[in-house]
Amino acid sequence: MNDTIDHWLDGKAWPGNGPRRSSVYDPATGAVTAEVRLADSADVDAAVASSRAAFDEWRSSSLSKRTSVMFELRRILSERRDEFARVISSQHGKVRSDAAGEVQRGLEVVEFACGIPQLLKGGYTEQASTEVDVYSIRQPVGVTVGITPFNFPAMVPLWMCPVAIACGNSFILKPSERDPGAALLLAQAWADAGLPDGVFNVLHGDAEAVNGLLTHPGVDAVSFVGSTPIAQHVYATGTAAGKRVQALGGAKNHMIVLPDADLEAAADAAVSAGFGSAGERCMAISVVVAVDPVGDDLVDAIAERTRAIRVGPGDDPVSEMGPVVTGAHRDRVRGYVDAGEADGVRVVVDGREVQVDGHPDGFWIGPTLLDGVQVGQSVYTDEIFGPVLCVVRAASYDEAVGLVRDNAYGNGVAIFTRDGGAARRFTFDVEAGMVGVNVPIPVPMAYYSFGGWGDSLFGDTHVHGPEGVHFYTRGKVVTERWADPSTRGPDLGFPTHN
Numbered sequence: 001m002n003d004t005i006d007h008w009l010d011g012k013a014w015p016g017n018g019p020r021r022s023s024v025y026d027p028a029t030g031a032v033t034a035e036v037r038l039a040d041s042a043d044v045d046a047a048v049a050s051s052r053a054a055f056d057e058w059r060s061s062s063l064s065k066r067t068s069v070m071f072e073l074r075r076i077l078s079e080r081r082d083e084f085a086r087v088i089s090s091q092h093g094k095v096r097s098d099a100a101g102e103v104q105r106g107l108e109v110v111e112f113a114c115g116i117p118q119l120l121k122g123g124y125t126e127q128a129s130t131e132v133d134v135y136s137i138r139q140p141v142g143v144t145v146g147i148t149p150f151n152f153p154a155m156v157p158l159w160m161c162p163v164a165i166a167c168g169n170s171f172i173l174k175p176s177e178r179d180p181g182a183a184l185l186l187a188q189a190w191a192d193a194g195l196p197d198g199v200f201n202v203l204h205g206d207a208e209a210v211n212g213l214l215t216h217p218g219v220d221a222v223s224f225v226g227s228t229p230i231a232q233h234v235y236a237t238g239t240a241a242g243k244r245v246q247a248l249g250g251a252k253n254h255m256i257v258l259p260d261a262d263l264e265a266a267a268d269a270a271v272s273a274g275f276g277s278a279g280e281r282c283m284a285i286s287v288v289v290a291v292d293p294v295g296d297d298l299v300d301a302i303a304e305r306t307r308a309i310r311v312g313p314g315d316d317p318v319s320e321m322g323p324v325v326t327g328a329h330r331d332r333v334r335g336y337v338d339a340g341e342a343d344g345v346r347v348v349v350d351g352r353e354v355q356v357d358g359h360p361d362g363f364w365i366g367p368t369l370l371d372g373v374q375v376g377q378s379v380y381t382d383e384i385f386g387p388v389l390c391v392v393r394a395a396s397y398d399e400a401v402g403l404v405r406d407n408a409y410g411n412g413v414a415i416f417t418r419d420g421g422a423a424r425r426f427t428f429d430v431e432a433g434m435v436g437v438n439v440p441i442p443v444p445m446a447y448y449s450f451g452g453w454g455d456s457l458f459g460d461t462h463v464h465g466p467e468g469v470h471f472y473t474r475g476k477v478v479t480e481r482w483a484d485p486s487t488r489g490p491d492l493g494f495p496t497h498n
Contacts, residue, residue, distance in 0.1 A: 004037070005037065006184075007043065007203055009047060009198075009202075016040075016042075017046075018043050020037075022177045023035055024091055025091075026090055027362060029362055033090065034181075036180045039203050039204060039209040039212070041208070043203060043209070044209060044212035045216075047201050047203045048219060050201055054196060054198030055199070057196065058168060058169075058196060061196075064117075067117060068194070069193050069195050070114040070116070074110045076193055081104070082100070088102065091181050091182075092151070093314055093324065095314045105155050108445065108446040109158050109162050110158060110162045112162070112464065113165075116167065119469050120473070122136045122138060123136045124136075132479060134480075137478070138470075138476070139473060141244060141472060141474055143170050144160075144164045144472060145171070145223070146160040147213070147226070149226045151282070153175060153176065153182040156225050157186060159225075159450065163464055164223075165200065167469060169472055171199065172202075174202075174213060177206055187200060214237045217241075223245075226248075226250075228409070231248060232458060234247045235459060246459040246471055247459055248456065251409045252381075252408075253284060253287070254413050255270060255273065256394075256413075257288060257294055259292070261418065262416070263298060264301065266301075267302045267304075270302050270440065273440035275367040278321055278322060278387045279384070280324060289393075289403055289404075290391055290392070291395075299369070306389075323362045330363045330386075333385075334352050334365060337352055339378050343374075343377045345370045345372055345377065349368055350366075351365050351366025351367050351387060366387065367389070368387060368389070370388065372391070373392050375406075404432065409454055409456045410456050412434040412441070412452065414441075415438075431454070433456065446464055447465055449468060451463055
Protein backbone atom coordinates (compact mmCIF):
# COMPACT_ATOMS: atom_id res chain seq x y z
CA MET A 1 0.00 0.00 0.00
CA ASN A 2 1.51 3.31 -1.02
CA ASP A 3 -1.19 5.95 -1.32
CA THR A 4 -4.09 7.67 0.41
CA ILE A 5 -6.86 8.96 -1.83
CA ASP A 6 -8.46 12.15 -0.51
CA HIS A 7 -11.72 13.89 -1.28
CA TRP A 8 -11.70 17.03 -3.44
CA LEU A 9 -13.19 20.23 -2.06
CA ASP A 10 -12.93 23.86 -3.18
CA GLY A 11 -10.40 23.16 -5.90
CA LYS A 12 -7.95 20.98 -3.97
CA ALA A 13 -7.45 17.62 -2.29
CA TRP A 14 -9.12 17.49 1.12
CA PRO A 15 -8.75 14.84 3.84
CA GLY A 16 -12.18 15.40 5.34
CA ASN A 17 -13.20 14.60 8.89
CA GLY A 18 -14.21 10.95 8.81
CA PRO A 19 -11.73 8.39 10.20
CA ARG A 20 -12.94 5.45 8.09
CA ARG A 21 -11.04 4.20 5.04
CA SER A 22 -11.46 1.46 2.46
CA SER A 23 -8.83 -0.56 0.59
CA VAL A 24 -8.25 -0.13 -3.14
CA TYR A 25 -6.86 -3.16 -4.99
CA ASP A 26 -4.97 -3.90 -8.15
CA PRO A 27 -7.26 -6.65 -9.50
CA ALA A 28 -4.45 -8.21 -11.54
CA THR A 29 -2.28 -8.86 -8.49
CA GLY A 30 -4.76 -8.88 -5.63
CA ALA A 31 -2.56 -6.40 -3.77
CA VAL A 32 -3.82 -3.38 -1.86
CA THR A 33 -2.40 -0.31 -3.60
CA ALA A 34 -4.14 2.53 -1.76
CA GLU A 35 -6.67 3.50 0.87
CA VAL A 36 -9.53 5.83 0.07
CA ARG A 37 -11.13 8.03 2.70
CA LEU A 38 -14.83 7.43 3.42
CA ALA A 39 -17.00 10.44 4.13
CA ASP A 40 -19.11 10.87 7.24
CA SER A 41 -22.07 13.20 7.76
CA ALA A 42 -19.83 16.18 8.54
CA ASP A 43 -18.01 15.65 5.24
CA VAL A 44 -21.33 15.55 3.40
CA ASP A 45 -22.35 18.82 5.03
CA ALA A 46 -19.05 20.43 4.04
CA ALA A 47 -19.30 19.29 0.43
CA VAL A 48 -22.88 20.50 0.07
CA ALA A 49 -22.08 23.85 1.68
CA SER A 50 -19.17 24.34 -0.72
CA SER A 51 -21.30 23.40 -3.70
CA ARG A 52 -24.14 25.68 -2.63
CA ALA A 53 -21.84 28.68 -2.25
CA ALA A 54 -20.21 27.98 -5.62
CA PHE A 55 -23.57 27.55 -7.35
CA ASP A 56 -24.76 31.01 -6.38
CA GLU A 57 -21.87 32.49 -8.37
CA TRP A 58 -21.57 29.93 -11.18
CA ARG A 59 -25.23 30.16 -12.22
CA SER A 60 -24.64 33.86 -12.95
CA SER A 61 -21.69 33.13 -15.23
CA SER A 62 -22.15 33.85 -18.91
CA LEU A 63 -22.73 31.08 -21.42
CA SER A 64 -19.53 32.21 -23.11
CA LYS A 65 -17.59 31.59 -19.89
CA ARG A 66 -19.12 28.15 -19.42
CA THR A 67 -18.38 27.25 -23.02
CA SER A 68 -14.75 28.32 -22.74
CA VAL A 69 -14.33 26.04 -19.70
CA MET A 70 -15.89 23.13 -21.61
CA PHE A 71 -13.57 23.55 -24.58
CA GLU A 72 -10.56 23.72 -22.28
CA LEU A 73 -11.73 20.62 -20.39
CA ARG A 74 -12.02 18.80 -23.71
CA ARG A 75 -8.43 19.71 -24.59
CA ILE A 76 -7.08 18.62 -21.21
CA LEU A 77 -8.92 15.30 -21.15
CA SER A 78 -7.74 14.52 -24.65
CA GLU A 79 -4.13 15.20 -23.67
CA ARG A 80 -4.37 13.15 -20.46
CA ARG A 81 -6.34 10.16 -21.71
CA ASP A 82 -3.34 7.84 -21.32
CA GLU A 83 -3.01 8.85 -17.67
CA PHE A 84 -6.71 8.19 -17.12
CA ALA A 85 -6.42 4.82 -18.87
CA ARG A 86 -3.47 3.81 -16.71
CA VAL A 87 -5.26 4.64 -13.45
CA ILE A 88 -8.52 3.01 -14.56
CA SER A 89 -6.73 -0.16 -15.61
CA SER A 90 -4.75 -0.36 -12.35
CA GLN A 91 -7.84 -0.05 -10.13
CA HIS A 92 -10.61 -1.60 -12.22
CA GLY A 93 -8.62 -4.21 -14.13
CA LYS A 94 -9.82 -3.54 -17.69
CA VAL A 95 -7.22 -3.52 -20.43
CA ARG A 96 -5.68 -0.19 -21.43
CA SER A 97 -7.36 0.01 -24.83
CA ASP A 98 -10.77 -0.49 -23.21
CA ALA A 99 -9.99 2.15 -20.59
CA ALA A 100 -8.90 4.62 -23.28
CA GLY A 101 -12.13 3.94 -25.16
CA GLU A 102 -14.07 4.76 -22.01
CA VAL A 103 -12.38 8.15 -21.78
CA GLN A 104 -13.16 8.82 -25.45
CA ARG A 105 -16.87 8.15 -24.94
CA GLY A 106 -16.84 10.55 -22.01
CA LEU A 107 -15.13 13.16 -24.15
CA GLU A 108 -18.03 13.00 -26.58
CA VAL A 109 -20.36 14.25 -23.85
CA VAL A 110 -17.97 17.12 -23.11
CA GLU A 111 -18.12 18.00 -26.81
CA PHE A 112 -21.92 17.93 -26.62
CA ALA A 113 -21.81 20.27 -23.60
CA CYS A 114 -19.61 22.70 -25.56
CA GLY A 115 -22.77 23.57 -27.49
CA ILE A 116 -24.70 24.58 -24.37
CA PRO A 117 -25.75 28.05 -25.66
CA GLN A 118 -27.72 26.39 -28.45
CA LEU A 119 -29.20 23.84 -26.04
CA LEU A 120 -30.43 26.43 -23.52
CA LYS A 121 -32.23 28.66 -25.95
CA GLY A 122 -35.79 29.38 -24.87
CA GLY A 123 -38.86 30.43 -26.83
CA TYR A 124 -40.45 33.86 -27.33
CA THR A 125 -43.96 34.86 -28.35
CA GLU A 126 -44.68 38.49 -29.18
CA GLN A 127 -48.19 39.84 -28.72
CA ALA A 128 -49.53 36.74 -27.01
CA SER A 129 -52.17 39.18 -25.81
CA THR A 130 -52.49 42.88 -26.50
CA GLU A 131 -49.13 44.41 -25.61
CA VAL A 132 -48.24 41.24 -23.71
CA ASP A 133 -45.20 39.10 -24.60
CA VAL A 134 -44.45 35.62 -23.27
CA TYR A 135 -41.13 33.81 -23.21
CA SER A 136 -39.73 30.63 -21.72
CA ILE A 137 -36.30 30.01 -20.23
CA ARG A 138 -34.51 27.10 -18.58
CA GLN A 139 -32.50 27.66 -15.42
CA PRO A 140 -30.18 25.39 -13.42
CA VAL A 141 -31.68 23.32 -10.61
CA GLY A 142 -28.90 23.97 -8.05
CA VAL A 143 -26.61 21.49 -6.31
CA THR A 144 -26.51 18.25 -8.28
CA VAL A 145 -25.01 14.90 -7.29
CA GLY A 146 -23.66 12.02 -9.37
CA ILE A 147 -23.39 8.59 -7.73
CA THR A 148 -21.43 6.46 -10.17
CA PRO A 149 -20.40 2.79 -10.51
CA PHE A 150 -17.04 1.04 -10.52
CA ASN A 151 -17.25 -0.29 -14.06
CA PHE A 152 -16.85 3.07 -15.81
CA PRO A 153 -15.05 5.36 -13.36
CA ALA A 154 -14.44 8.06 -16.00
CA MET A 155 -17.17 7.66 -18.61
CA VAL A 156 -20.24 7.63 -16.37
CA PRO A 157 -19.19 10.74 -14.39
CA LEU A 158 -18.56 12.39 -17.75
CA TRP A 159 -22.09 11.48 -18.81
CA MET A 160 -23.32 13.68 -15.98
CA CYS A 161 -21.03 16.47 -14.83
CA PRO A 162 -20.32 18.29 -18.14
CA VAL A 163 -24.03 18.71 -18.85
CA ALA A 164 -24.88 19.63 -15.26
CA ILE A 165 -22.08 22.19 -15.00
CA ALA A 166 -22.61 23.65 -18.47
CA CYS A 167 -26.24 24.25 -17.50
CA GLY A 168 -25.06 26.34 -14.54
CA ASN A 169 -25.25 23.83 -11.68
CA SER A 170 -22.61 22.81 -9.18
CA PHE A 171 -21.82 19.09 -9.01
CA ILE A 172 -20.75 16.63 -6.30
CA LEU A 173 -19.32 13.35 -7.58
CA LYS A 174 -19.59 10.30 -5.31
CA PRO A 175 -17.57 7.69 -7.23
CA SER A 176 -17.24 4.02 -6.40
CA GLU A 177 -14.83 3.42 -3.54
CA ARG A 178 -13.43 0.44 -5.48
CA ASP A 179 -11.66 2.54 -8.13
CA PRO A 180 -11.73 6.19 -7.05
CA GLY A 181 -8.53 7.39 -8.71
CA ALA A 182 -10.12 8.60 -11.95
CA ALA A 183 -12.42 10.93 -10.00
CA LEU A 184 -9.46 12.94 -8.70
CA LEU A 185 -7.89 13.11 -12.15
CA LEU A 186 -11.20 14.50 -13.39
CA ALA A 187 -11.32 17.02 -10.54
CA GLN A 188 -7.83 18.25 -11.39
CA ALA A 189 -8.81 18.53 -15.06
CA TRP A 190 -11.79 20.72 -14.16
CA ALA A 191 -9.59 22.94 -12.01
CA ASP A 192 -6.98 23.27 -14.75
CA ALA A 193 -9.75 24.12 -17.23
CA GLY A 194 -10.61 27.20 -15.16
CA LEU A 195 -13.73 25.99 -13.37
CA PRO A 196 -14.25 28.05 -10.19
CA ASP A 197 -13.50 26.31 -6.89
CA GLY A 198 -16.42 24.39 -5.42
CA VAL A 199 -18.39 23.94 -8.64
CA PHE A 200 -17.02 20.39 -8.91
CA ASN A 201 -16.36 18.49 -5.68
CA VAL A 202 -15.55 14.83 -5.07
CA LEU A 203 -16.80 12.97 -2.01
CA HIS A 204 -15.62 9.38 -1.56
CA GLY A 205 -17.66 7.03 0.54
CA ASP A 206 -20.05 4.15 0.92
CA ALA A 207 -23.71 3.90 1.95
CA GLU A 208 -23.27 6.52 4.67
CA ALA A 209 -22.22 9.14 2.14
CA VAL A 210 -24.88 8.08 -0.37
CA ASN A 211 -27.73 8.28 2.12
CA GLY A 212 -26.40 11.56 3.48
CA LEU A 213 -26.48 13.11 0.01
CA LEU A 214 -29.90 11.64 -0.82
CA THR A 215 -31.51 13.21 2.22
CA HIS A 216 -29.51 16.42 2.53
CA PRO A 217 -31.75 19.51 2.25
CA GLY A 218 -29.06 21.33 0.26
CA VAL A 219 -29.07 18.83 -2.61
CA ASP A 220 -31.49 19.45 -5.48
CA ALA A 221 -30.97 16.61 -7.97
CA VAL A 222 -29.32 13.19 -8.00
CA SER A 223 -28.13 11.05 -10.91
CA PHE A 224 -27.26 7.41 -10.29
CA VAL A 225 -25.96 4.46 -12.31
CA GLY A 226 -25.61 1.04 -10.68
CA SER A 227 -27.49 -2.12 -9.80
CA THR A 228 -31.29 -2.26 -9.79
CA PRO A 229 -31.74 -2.81 -6.02
CA ILE A 230 -29.59 0.25 -5.25
CA ALA A 231 -31.27 2.25 -8.01
CA GLN A 232 -34.65 1.53 -6.41
CA HIS A 233 -33.32 2.69 -3.05
CA VAL A 234 -31.77 5.84 -4.52
CA TYR A 235 -34.95 6.75 -6.35
CA ALA A 236 -37.28 6.08 -3.41
CA THR A 237 -35.07 7.83 -0.85
CA GLY A 238 -34.20 10.80 -3.03
CA THR A 239 -37.71 11.53 -4.25
CA ALA A 240 -39.11 11.13 -0.72
CA ALA A 241 -36.67 13.88 0.29
CA GLY A 242 -37.91 16.12 -2.51
CA LYS A 243 -35.04 15.59 -4.96
CA ARG A 244 -35.21 15.28 -8.70
CA VAL A 245 -33.78 11.78 -9.34
CA GLN A 246 -32.73 9.72 -12.34
CA ALA A 247 -31.57 6.24 -11.32
CA LEU A 248 -30.29 3.85 -13.96
CA GLY A 249 -30.31 0.23 -12.84
CA GLY A 250 -29.13 -3.15 -14.04
CA ALA A 251 -29.62 -5.09 -17.25
CA LYS A 252 -29.90 -8.48 -18.86
CA ASN A 253 -29.31 -7.58 -22.49
CA HIS A 254 -30.43 -10.03 -25.15
CA MET A 255 -29.03 -10.44 -28.65
CA ILE A 256 -31.39 -12.23 -31.02
CA VAL A 257 -29.79 -14.03 -33.96
CA LEU A 258 -32.21 -14.93 -36.77
CA PRO A 259 -31.45 -17.84 -39.14
CA ASP A 260 -30.64 -15.47 -42.02
CA ALA A 261 -27.99 -13.52 -40.06
CA ASP A 262 -24.35 -13.32 -41.03
CA LEU A 263 -23.17 -16.03 -38.65
CA GLU A 264 -19.54 -14.94 -38.53
CA ALA A 265 -20.48 -11.31 -37.79
CA ALA A 266 -22.96 -12.42 -35.13
CA ALA A 267 -20.37 -14.60 -33.40
CA ASP A 268 -17.79 -11.80 -33.46
CA ALA A 269 -20.35 -9.42 -31.98
CA ALA A 270 -21.47 -11.82 -29.25
CA VAL A 271 -17.90 -12.40 -28.07
CA SER A 272 -16.96 -8.72 -28.21
CA ALA A 273 -20.09 -7.56 -26.40
CA GLY A 274 -20.18 -10.43 -23.93
CA PHE A 275 -16.58 -10.49 -22.75
CA GLY A 276 -15.28 -6.95 -23.25
CA SER A 277 -14.30 -5.43 -19.89
CA ALA A 278 -14.80 -8.92 -18.40
CA GLY A 279 -18.55 -8.51 -18.89
CA GLU A 280 -18.65 -5.71 -16.32
CA ARG A 281 -20.80 -3.44 -18.48
CA CYS A 282 -24.47 -2.60 -18.09
CA MET A 283 -24.69 -2.80 -21.89
CA ALA A 284 -22.88 -6.14 -22.17
CA ILE A 285 -24.67 -8.86 -24.07
CA SER A 286 -25.35 -11.56 -21.50
CA VAL A 287 -27.95 -13.64 -23.39
CA VAL A 288 -27.72 -14.77 -27.01
CA VAL A 289 -31.09 -15.98 -28.30
CA ALA A 290 -30.45 -18.37 -31.17
CA VAL A 291 -33.53 -18.82 -33.34
CA ASP A 292 -33.81 -22.30 -34.90
CA PRO A 293 -32.03 -23.73 -36.80
CA VAL A 294 -28.98 -21.51 -36.27
CA GLY A 295 -28.17 -22.56 -32.68
CA ASP A 296 -25.57 -25.30 -33.06
CA ASP A 297 -23.51 -23.49 -35.68
CA LEU A 298 -23.68 -20.24 -33.73
CA VAL A 299 -22.55 -21.86 -30.47
CA ASP A 300 -19.64 -23.53 -32.24
CA ALA A 301 -18.55 -20.21 -33.77
CA ILE A 302 -18.81 -18.37 -30.45
CA ALA A 303 -16.93 -21.14 -28.63
CA GLU A 304 -14.05 -21.05 -31.11
CA ARG A 305 -13.60 -17.31 -30.58
CA THR A 306 -14.08 -17.52 -26.80
CA ARG A 307 -11.30 -20.08 -26.36
CA ALA A 308 -8.90 -17.76 -28.22
CA ILE A 309 -9.36 -14.77 -25.88
CA ARG A 310 -6.14 -13.79 -24.14
CA VAL A 311 -6.73 -13.12 -20.44
CA GLY A 312 -4.12 -11.10 -18.60
CA PRO A 313 -3.27 -7.91 -16.71
CA GLY A 314 -4.59 -4.67 -18.14
CA ASP A 315 -1.15 -3.15 -18.62
CA ASP A 316 -0.01 -6.02 -20.87
CA PRO A 317 -0.62 -4.93 -24.49
CA VAL A 318 -1.39 -8.51 -25.58
CA SER A 319 -4.21 -8.90 -23.02
CA GLU A 320 -7.72 -8.79 -24.44
CA MET A 321 -9.60 -9.28 -21.17
CA GLY A 322 -8.49 -8.43 -17.66
CA PRO A 323 -9.61 -9.61 -14.21
CA VAL A 324 -12.86 -8.72 -12.50
CA VAL A 325 -12.82 -5.95 -9.95
CA THR A 326 -12.63 -7.85 -6.63
CA GLY A 327 -12.07 -11.32 -5.29
CA ALA A 328 -15.58 -11.40 -3.86
CA HIS A 329 -17.04 -10.58 -7.25
CA ARG A 330 -14.95 -13.32 -8.89
CA ASP A 331 -16.33 -15.83 -6.41
CA ARG A 332 -19.88 -14.59 -7.03
CA VAL A 333 -19.52 -15.08 -10.79
CA ARG A 334 -18.08 -18.56 -10.29
CA GLY A 335 -21.05 -19.37 -8.09
CA TYR A 336 -23.48 -18.56 -10.88
CA VAL A 337 -21.65 -20.88 -13.26
CA ASP A 338 -21.70 -23.62 -10.60
CA ALA A 339 -25.46 -23.13 -10.16
CA GLY A 340 -26.08 -23.24 -13.91
CA GLU A 341 -24.10 -26.46 -14.28
CA ALA A 342 -26.04 -28.00 -11.40
CA ASP A 343 -29.26 -27.05 -13.20
CA GLY A 344 -28.21 -28.97 -16.30
CA VAL A 345 -26.76 -26.13 -18.36
CA ARG A 346 -23.95 -27.21 -20.71
CA VAL A 347 -20.67 -25.44 -19.91
CA VAL A 348 -19.20 -25.14 -23.41
CA VAL A 349 -16.22 -22.98 -22.39
CA ASP A 350 -15.29 -22.99 -18.71
CA GLY A 351 -13.36 -20.03 -17.31
CA ARG A 352 -13.73 -20.79 -13.63
CA GLU A 353 -10.17 -21.98 -13.03
CA VAL A 354 -8.27 -19.68 -15.36
CA GLN A 355 -4.87 -18.62 -14.01
CA VAL A 356 -2.43 -16.06 -15.38
CA ASP A 357 1.29 -16.69 -15.24
CA GLY A 358 3.06 -14.43 -12.77
CA HIS A 359 -0.20 -13.22 -11.20
CA PRO A 360 -1.44 -16.06 -8.98
CA ASP A 361 -3.43 -13.81 -6.65
CA GLY A 362 -5.30 -11.80 -9.28
CA PHE A 363 -9.08 -11.80 -9.45
CA TRP A 364 -9.24 -14.01 -12.53
CA ILE A 365 -12.18 -15.70 -14.16
CA GLY A 366 -12.02 -16.53 -17.83
CA PRO A 367 -14.69 -16.07 -20.48
CA THR A 368 -17.40 -18.68 -20.00
CA LEU A 369 -20.00 -19.89 -22.51
CA LEU A 370 -23.17 -21.64 -21.36
CA ASP A 371 -25.62 -23.38 -23.72
CA GLY A 372 -29.10 -24.72 -23.14
CA VAL A 373 -29.95 -22.05 -20.58
CA GLN A 374 -33.59 -22.03 -19.53
CA VAL A 375 -35.82 -19.20 -18.35
CA GLY A 376 -36.06 -19.32 -14.56
CA GLN A 377 -32.49 -20.44 -13.93
CA SER A 378 -30.40 -17.97 -11.95
CA VAL A 379 -27.86 -17.61 -14.77
CA TYR A 380 -30.73 -16.27 -16.88
CA THR A 381 -32.73 -14.20 -14.41
CA ASP A 382 -29.91 -12.46 -12.51
CA GLU A 383 -27.47 -9.81 -13.67
CA ILE A 384 -24.19 -11.73 -13.29
CA PHE A 385 -22.01 -8.78 -14.35
CA GLY A 386 -19.12 -10.97 -15.36
CA PRO A 387 -17.69 -12.80 -18.40
CA VAL A 388 -20.52 -15.31 -18.68
CA LEU A 389 -22.45 -15.58 -21.95
CA CYS A 390 -25.68 -17.57 -21.93
CA VAL A 391 -27.25 -19.10 -25.04
CA VAL A 392 -31.00 -19.67 -25.08
CA ARG A 393 -32.66 -21.53 -27.95
CA ALA A 394 -35.91 -20.20 -29.48
CA ALA A 395 -38.15 -21.80 -32.09
CA SER A 396 -39.31 -18.55 -33.73
CA TYR A 397 -38.94 -14.79 -33.93
CA ASP A 398 -42.07 -14.36 -31.79
CA GLU A 399 -40.68 -16.59 -29.05
CA ALA A 400 -37.39 -14.70 -29.07
CA VAL A 401 -39.06 -11.30 -28.78
CA GLY A 402 -41.28 -12.70 -26.04
CA LEU A 403 -38.19 -13.49 -23.98
CA VAL A 404 -37.11 -9.87 -24.16
CA ARG A 405 -40.61 -8.60 -23.39
CA ASP A 406 -41.01 -10.87 -20.37
CA ASN A 407 -37.63 -9.95 -18.85
CA ALA A 408 -37.80 -7.44 -16.02
CA TYR A 409 -34.95 -5.40 -17.46
CA GLY A 410 -35.21 -3.25 -20.55
CA ASN A 411 -31.83 -1.61 -20.99
CA GLY A 412 -30.43 -2.66 -24.37
CA VAL A 413 -31.27 -5.30 -26.96
CA ALA A 414 -29.94 -6.28 -30.38
CA ILE A 415 -31.01 -8.28 -33.40
CA PHE A 416 -28.80 -9.77 -36.08
CA THR A 417 -30.47 -10.33 -39.44
CA ARG A 418 -30.19 -9.58 -43.15
CA ASP A 419 -33.94 -8.95 -43.40
CA GLY A 420 -34.77 -5.24 -43.25
CA GLY A 421 -38.45 -5.95 -42.67
CA ALA A 422 -37.70 -8.16 -39.68
CA ALA A 423 -35.36 -5.52 -38.27
CA ARG A 424 -37.96 -2.78 -38.63
CA ARG A 425 -40.62 -4.94 -37.00
CA PHE A 426 -38.21 -5.73 -34.17
CA THR A 427 -37.51 -2.07 -33.40
CA PHE A 428 -41.29 -1.53 -33.23
CA ASP A 429 -42.08 -4.64 -31.16
CA VAL A 430 -39.30 -4.76 -28.61
CA GLU A 431 -39.61 -3.11 -25.20
CA ALA A 432 -36.20 -1.66 -24.36
CA GLY A 433 -34.65 1.78 -24.20
CA MET A 434 -31.79 1.16 -26.65
CA VAL A 435 -32.00 -1.08 -29.70
CA GLY A 436 -29.24 -2.32 -32.02
CA VAL A 437 -29.71 -3.72 -35.50
CA ASN A 438 -26.54 -5.71 -36.31
CA VAL A 439 -24.96 -3.59 -33.56
CA PRO A 440 -24.45 -5.54 -30.31
CA ILE A 441 -23.90 -2.62 -27.91
CA PRO A 442 -26.25 0.17 -29.03
CA VAL A 443 -24.91 2.91 -26.74
CA PRO A 444 -26.21 6.17 -28.26
CA MET A 445 -23.99 9.02 -29.34
CA ALA A 446 -23.73 11.90 -26.88
CA TYR A 447 -26.33 13.98 -28.71
CA TYR A 448 -28.91 11.28 -27.99
CA SER A 449 -29.78 10.13 -24.47
CA PHE A 450 -28.84 6.88 -22.71
CA GLY A 451 -31.35 4.91 -20.67
CA GLY A 452 -33.51 1.83 -20.43
CA TRP A 453 -37.04 0.76 -19.63
CA GLY A 454 -38.50 -1.45 -16.92
CA ASP A 455 -36.22 -2.24 -14.00
CA SER A 456 -33.31 -0.60 -15.82
CA LEU A 457 -34.55 2.93 -15.08
CA PHE A 458 -36.27 4.60 -12.13
CA GLY A 459 -37.50 8.04 -13.02
CA ASP A 460 -38.56 9.27 -16.43
CA THR A 461 -35.41 10.96 -17.70
CA HIS A 462 -32.46 9.35 -19.47
CA VAL A 463 -28.89 10.52 -19.01
CA HIS A 464 -26.86 12.98 -21.15
CA GLY A 465 -28.05 14.34 -24.50
CA PRO A 466 -31.25 16.41 -24.68
CA GLU A 467 -32.85 14.63 -21.73
CA GLY A 468 -29.77 15.37 -19.65
CA VAL A 469 -30.16 19.08 -20.35
CA HIS A 470 -33.81 18.81 -19.37
CA PHE A 471 -32.94 16.98 -16.14
CA TYR A 472 -30.36 19.54 -15.03
CA THR A 473 -32.60 22.53 -15.73
CA ARG A 474 -36.15 23.57 -14.92
CA GLY A 475 -38.49 25.66 -16.97
CA LYS A 476 -39.72 29.14 -16.25
CA VAL A 477 -42.29 31.09 -18.26
CA VAL A 478 -42.33 34.89 -18.11
CA THR A 479 -45.37 36.95 -19.11
CA GLU A 480 -44.65 40.67 -19.38
CA ARG A 481 -46.43 43.86 -20.36
CA TRP A 482 -45.04 47.34 -20.84
CA ALA A 483 -48.37 49.12 -21.15
CA ASP A 484 -49.12 52.79 -21.71
CA PRO A 485 -49.66 54.43 -18.28
CA SER A 486 -53.02 55.79 -19.47
CA THR A 487 -54.43 52.29 -19.58
CA ARG A 488 -53.73 51.56 -15.91
CA GLY A 489 -56.51 50.78 -13.45
CA PRO A 490 -57.71 47.86 -11.37
CA ASP A 491 -59.48 44.95 -13.07
CA LEU A 492 -60.71 42.16 -10.82
CA GLY A 493 -61.78 39.89 -13.66
CA PHE A 494 -59.90 36.71 -14.51
CA PRO A 495 -57.13 37.58 -17.02
CA THR A 496 -57.89 36.55 -20.59
CA HIS A 497 -55.87 36.75 -23.77
CA ASN A 498 -57.42 39.52 -25.82
